[in-house]
Amino acid sequence: NAGVTQTPKFQVLKTGQSMTLQCAQDMNHNSMYWYRQDPGMGLRLIYYSASEGTTDKGEVPNGYNVSRLNKREFSLRLESAAPSQTSVYFCARGPHGEQYFGPGTRLTVT
Amino acid sequence: GEDVEQSLFLSVREGDSSVINCTYTDSSSTYLYWYKQEPGAGLQLLTYIFSNMDMKQDQRLTVLLNKKDKHLSLRIADTQTGDSAIYFCAELTPDNTDKLIFGTGTRLQVFP
Numbered sequence: 001n002a003g004v005t006q007t008p009k010f011q012v013l014k015t016g017q018s019m020t021l022q023c024a025q026d027m028n029h030n031s032m033y034w035y036r037q038d039p040g041m042g043l044r045l046i047y048y049s050a051s052e053g054t055t056d057k058g059e060v061p062n063g064y065n066v067s068r069l070n071k072r073e074f075s076l077r078l079e080s081a082a083p084s085q086t087s088v089y090f091c092a093r094g095p096h097g098e099q100y101f102g103p104g105t106r107l108t109v110t
Numbered sequence: 111g112e113d114v115e116q117s118l119f120l121s122v123r124e125g126d127s128s129v130i131n132c133t134y135t136d137s138s139s140t141y142l143y144w145y146k147q148e149p150g151a152g153l154q155l156l157t158y159i160f161s162n163m164d165m166k167q168d169q170r171l172t173v174l175l176n177k178k179d180k181h182l183s184l185r186i187a188d189t190q191t192g193d194s195a196i197y198f199c200a201e202l203t204p205d206n207t208d209k210l211i212f213g214t215g216t217r218l219q220v221f222p
Contacts, residue, residue: 004152031208033209040118040214041214042114042198042212042213042214042215043153043198043212044212045209045210048207048208048209050207050208056207058209090152090153092152092153094208095208096141096202096208097141097143097158097200097202097208097210098143098155098158099153099155099210100155101152101153101154102152103150103151103152104150104151104152
């Protein structure tokens with residue numbers, strides 16, 4: 001997965017619980033991304049970070065927050081999980097459109 | 111707005127060629143990409159084409175771009191069972207934010 005790690009691999013949450021998905025890269029690229037993948041909908045961008053210290057909303061940011069802690073790490077937080085957030089979450093790093101993806105986190109919210 | 115469309119399924123016999131099609135709506139996109147996703151894994155970049163090119167070939171892969179019709183295709187020659195996966199096309203948004211807009215993906219099934 002080209003040096004992008006994600007933890008955890010699987011998670012089950014109850015509605016209302018919170019959690020943070022972790023992502024780290026080992027290539028020192030400026031841009032990092034969080035996507036969710038749902039059946040029949042491709043990948044949708046939740047948040048992205050063009051550089052350390054900056055974050056911007058993507059297509060589906062509601063219910064999520066992010067932190068670009070340093071150049072290596074970009075975390076995604078669900079403050080109050082909802083069943084609609086059941087999905088597979090992918091972190092990716094740049095450069096540009098040549099994105100390299102982590103293995104994903106499969107999240108189920110009951 | 112930006113929208114990338116693909117057919118959902120394609121089934122081919124091993125050894126035949128596969129052609130996966132994609133249409134996009136933002137004619138100012140500069141780069142278009144093909145990604146592959148194997149079961150249980152993240153996406154893997156296969157190839158890309160710059161918008162001023164009509165064709166790009168990379169071993170068994172051929173990318174064709176018809177900018178007038180906003181149509182992109184990926185041809186896989188001599189398709190193998192290991193090519194079974196979901197294939198996504200994606201366009202780079204032209205707003206200098208390095209964001210990709212992905213299609214819904216085409217599931218390619220290769221049978222013996």
